[in-house]
Amino acid sequence: MYRKGKWIFVLPAFMILAMILYPFGVGVYYSFTNYRLIFPVIRFIGFRNYIDAILSQDFWYSLKITVFFTAMSLAIELMAGIGIAHLLSRKFKGIGIIRLLVFTPMMIPPVISSMIWKTMMAPDGVLNYLLSFLGAPKIQWLSSSDIALFSVALINVWIYLPFTTLILLSGLESLPQEPFEAAKVDGANSMQIFSYITLPLLKPFIILVILFRTIDSMKTFDIIFSTTKGGPIDSTRVLQLAIYEEGLKWNNMGYALSEIMLLWLMIYLFSQVAFKSFFGKGASS
Amino acid sequence: MMWTKRLILIFLYSIVLLFALFPIYWIILMSFKTPADVISHVPKFFFRPTFQNYRDIFTSTGFSIIKNLENSIIICSGAVVITLLAGLPASFALSRLRIKHGESLAFTILSFRFAPELAVILPLYVLFRKLNLYDTYVGLIWVYQLVTLPMFVWMMMSHYIEIPPEVEESALLDGASWWKIFWKIDTPMVMGGVAASTILSFVFAWNNFMFGLILSGEKTQPATVAALGFMSYEEVHWGKMAAASVLGMLPSIVLSSFFLRYLVKGLTMGAVKD
Amino acid sequence: MRKGLFIFMIVLLLATMTFATFNWRKFAGQTITVLFVKHPFTEAILPYISEFTQKTGISVSFLVLPETEYWDKLNIDLSSGQGSYDVFMTGPSIEWQHAYAGWIEPLDSYVKSSELTSPDYDFEDFYPAFTAANRWNKKIGGGLGEGHLWAIPVMVETSILAYRKDIFDKYGVKVPETYEEWRKVAAELAEKAKSENIYPVIQRGARDITSIQAGYYTAFSTYGAKDFDENMNCTINSPQGVKITEIWVDTIKKYGPPDWTNVTWFDLMERFASGRYGMVVDCDFFAGTYENPKKSKVAGKVAYALPPKGPDGAIRSNIWTWALSMNARSKHKEAAWYFIQWVTSKEMLLRSALYGNLDPVRKSVWENPKVVEMTEKWGGGTWRKVVTQMLEKYAAWRPTPQTELIAMWTRWIEALHEIYEGKATAKEALDKAAKDIDKIMERAGLK
CATH class of the missing domain: 3.40.190.10 (Periplasmic binding protein-like II)
Incomplete structure (x- = not known):
């Protein structure tokens, strides 16, 4: 009797999401065709697009900088996120307003905050202006092909650190109290408590952050498009930007979709790993 | 000892706040600047503020920020409500009930988030036109589920999974149904998670750009798409764009300040002990 | 005295009737949809759209988007074959793609038709270089300025x-x-x-x-x-x-x-x-x-x-020139042409130029005293002199x-x-x- 009932819990969510299967299926089909937006005759060409993509240097180059961008952003976000979540989990008067303020960067659409970051990162922009008081030389934040990728990663971190922090904070707040009390009774110091109790208990939330921030960083588009448009040269041409250019700007939709599907597949495989560890924890508890 | 610790803490809070708030502060300043002050080559911190930008975004022709904000609020609230209704039971079931193939189901839900919007946008556009969903609230609320629902389900799963199984076992022995356990016992324990996930779902929906751009028209255009309209061809109206963004933050701030209250310890623990 | 006035009025009425034979209301009752780029031209035109509706009985619904987003939206709509936008803004290099794909309607026959084009439209008034930029015979690697006219320019830089x-x-x-x-x-x-x-x-x-x-x-x-x-x-x-x-x-x-x-x-x-x-x-x-x-x-x-x-x-x-194209899948082509014709008329292009939609593509607008007055002092008079040479000789x-x-x-x-x-x-x-x-x-x- 229960078994039957269980499905009802999941059904609505599935029905809502399943409607996307048709457009997605069409997208998969297009990726096996020579579909060009401005060329109306669509022909099935098998794995041709996929082979072209895998053999092209551009694809691997874009993938490489996308992975680099993602790893860099994720590492900073995760470390800073745990620290900030910890700070915000302290209880004192006024913590409510501090929490709210820390979350505000999320509330401006990335398309727009990135544009404003671009003005701030101009050679005569406010960042270099403020740094000049510290005696720092002018930094070519976005206009040097050696630095631009770091700068866009910094913007990425600024926008999404609140996301990481909020998830980890909600995790911290929901941890059971007993292990902490027991540890205190045993005389553990705060460092020991953090590494032996907090971190392991926080694991599902950390995995959640890794999962979502990896997925979203691999798909980054707005931030790059509003700042460097992939330049200087092609130093910030992340995969999603390359796909956008191929598909919508250069009209090679079939090819672009094959790149999308490859990206999809990679995220899929990565998520499987993260996912296993998520449920691994769930099963043991 | 005590005061050094306090000093370090104050320092840390200041760093965090400075990093988070400086760009926001800059945007707010920008919204009160004249065009000449915005492009000034020495960045201006002190200037005579103007309210012209705010006045302009309320009065310029062919554009109504109120209408766009209203659209965004309708679409995003609608999307979040649907997500809550469909997502809460789903995440509960996937993490608490031993459903056959539950893991692969959960993963499938997550995988809807993998594909870039570009993968589906073309066929989706045709579908929307054919089904007359184009430029309707219903259509947008539905398609925004792709943004909010998988994320929400997954965030809630990690909260439900933390609940000790003993809580349910005793309730089951008392003859409670799964619905009752879901609604009366487990969900009150994860209210902090619900709060965080709701805020994030709303904000992500609000920030979404591609779906709003391609699938909305003159009637339902969201504020995010509209705010970019200040990038005109002859100039970028930085001041007005900043003003529109500042106004656009308000709904998220109101929502967050309401929900952040639930993000405190004790609420959940109280439920366990009952 | 009174009789004189009466006769004068009759003559005036007759005169108007002879000259105003062009029927602007032929397609009254239709509705067209227009996609605009956020641009001074658009900002100048929008307040007058009700005038067009009054004059022709054609209703206009429209959407305005910033340039980058505009192209994405337009491309997706055109390639999906929905024909949602009867008229949209475009430019030479984009027209090449659209003409090649068969998405846009050649406009020559509309311009030439005395049925569909008002006698005071005066197509010859456009600077030839900028109508040529919107002509192409669909041969890759050449044929610019030949073949069909794919769009009517509204500004040039x-x-x-x-x-x-x-x-x-x-x-x-x-x-x-x-x-x-x-x-x-x-x-x-x-x-x-x-x-x-x-x-x-x-x-x-x-x-x-x-x-x-x-x-x-x-x-x-x-x-x-x-x-x-x-x-x-x-x-x-x-x-x-x-x-x-x-x-x-x-x-x-x-x-x-x-x-x-x-x-x-x-x-x-x-x-x-x-x-x-x-x-x-x-x-x-x-x-x-x-x-x-x-x-x-x-x-x-x-x-x-x-x-x-x-x-x-x-x-x-x-150069770059913004222009107006007609969707080949439009279901209201004549009404769409009426709109293009009205928007690119001397009167409307003058209004838009005075709003700041520069440079004009029509000689009469460039030489209109009000436009002269607006621009003659720029750069101590150098601007107008230089741009006149550009429009007439150097730009293409x-x-x-x-x-x-x-x-x-x-x-x-x-x-x-x-x-x-x-x-x-x-x-x-x-x-x-x-x-x-x-x-x-x-x-x-x-x-």
Whole structure:
């Protein structure tokens, strides 16, 4: 009797999401065709697009900088996120307003905050202006092909650190109290408590952050498009930007979709790993 | 000892706040600047503020920020409500009930988030036109589920999974149904998670750009798409764009300040002990 | 007396009836949908749309989007074959794609039809160079200005030299007339005008096709270089191409802002207006901003000149022109044409020019006393003089017709970045780019 009932819990969510299967299926089909937006005759060409993509240097180059961008952003976000979540989990008067303020960067659409970051990162922009008081030389934040990728990663971190922090904070707040009390009774110091109790208990939330921030960083588009448009040269041409250019700007939709599907597949495989560890924890508890 | 610790803490809070708030502060300043002050080559911190930008975004022709904000609020609230209704039971079931193939189901839900919007946008556009969903609230609320629902389900799963199984076992022995356990016992324990996930779902929906751009028209255009309209061809109206963004933050701030209250310890623990 | 007035009125009425035979209300009751780019033209037109509806009985619904988002939305709609927008804004290189795909309606027959076009429309009033930019016979590699008319222009921009007359005069610097002089003048400014704290030059350079289209393309074609030969082999690496590219990038690198690879068209305009730059070869209509004291710190300090000449003494400025196309899948083509016709009429284009939609594409608008009055003082009178020559003689759409322009120009700007960053010489970078562009053409089946 229960078994039957269980499905009802999941059904609505599935029905809502399943409607996307048709457009997605069409997208998969297009990726096996020579579909060009401005060329109306669509022909099935098998794995041709996929082979072209895998053999092209551009694809691997874009993938490489996308992975680099993602790893860099994720590492900073995760470390800073745990620290900030910890700070915000302290209880004192006024913590409510501090929490709210820390979350505000999320509330401006990335398309727009990135544009404003671009003005701030101009050679005569406010960042270099403020740094000049510290005696720092002018930094070519976005206009040097050696630095631009770091700068866009910094913007990425600024926008999404609140996301990481909020998830980890909600995790911290929901941890059971007993292990902490027991540890205190045993005389553990705060460092020991953090590494032996907090971190392991926080694991599902950390995995959640890794999962979502990896997925979203691999798909980054707005931030790059509003700042460097992939330049200087092609130093910030992340995969999603390359796909956008191929598909919508250069009209090679079939090819672009094959790149999308490859990206999809990679995220899929990565998520499987993260996912296993998520449920691994769930099963043991 | 005590005061050094306090000093370090104050320092840390200041760093965090400075990093988070400086760009926001800059945007707010920008919204009160004249065009000449915005492009000034020495960045201006002190200037005579103007309210012209705010006045302009309320009065310029062919554009109504109120209408766009209203659209965004309708679409995003609608999307979040649907997500809550469909997502809460789903995440509960996937993490608490031993459903056959539950893991692969959960993963499938997550995988809807993998594909870039570009993968589906073309066929989706045709579908929307054919089904007359184009430029309707219903259509947008539905398609925004792709943004909010998988994320929400997954965030809630990690909260439900933390609940000790003993809580349910005793309730089951008392003859409670799964619905009752879901609604009366487990969900009150994860209210902090619900709060965080709701805020994030709303904000992500609000920030979404591609779906709003391609699938909305003159009637339902969201504020995010509209705010970019200040990038005109002859100039970028930085001041007005900043003003529109500042106004656009308000709904998220109101929502967050309401929900952040639930993000405190004790609420959940109280439920366990009952 | 009274009788006289009566007769006069009858005569007037008859006169109106004879001349006003054109029936504007033939398609009353229809509704058309228009997609606009956020642009002064659009802003100027929107308040008058109710007038059009009153005059014709045709209702208009419309959507306005910023440029980048506009192209995405338009492309998706056109390729999906929905025909949702009867009329939309476009430009020459985009028309090539759209005409090739069969998405847009040739407009010649509409212009010529006395049934559908009011006798006072006066198509001959358009400057020939800009209607030619919107004509193409659908042959890759040529046929520009021949064949069908795909759109009616509503504005044009040409590339001219804007410079800080106050600084040039103060230090006795001459206005450059060739690109070699341009480089020398930049060096002179750097040396003599050090105390002014300016960068001598600024140009667009962001990784975006607009960075190729304006100042750079003007220099490139003025120098006698071409994008393709007659067999569609890419020739941007021809000796002239390499030479001018070398001058261009080298000058910008030495005498321009350090973040050139990030400078978009609006950065360029805002920054020149902020008063920290000596000279710029770019859009003429930016003068509207430069000369406006509310938006600019250089109002009254700028003068304008023709862009530098090539080795053969010629000037070949590139242009951009916004134009209106009709969707080939439109279900209300005649009503759509009525709208295009009304919007591009003398009266409406004059109104839009006075609002700031410059440069006009109609001679009558450019020479209209109100437009003259608005622009004659800019740059101490230099602006109007220069732009008149540009419109009548020097400006045209230069690129070779093909459908892969965006991919090609994106690769091209990457090559300029490589030179700028010292990763390759002009020759090496352009050779490599030309090879890649040939591949792009092959892949699209154009070669």
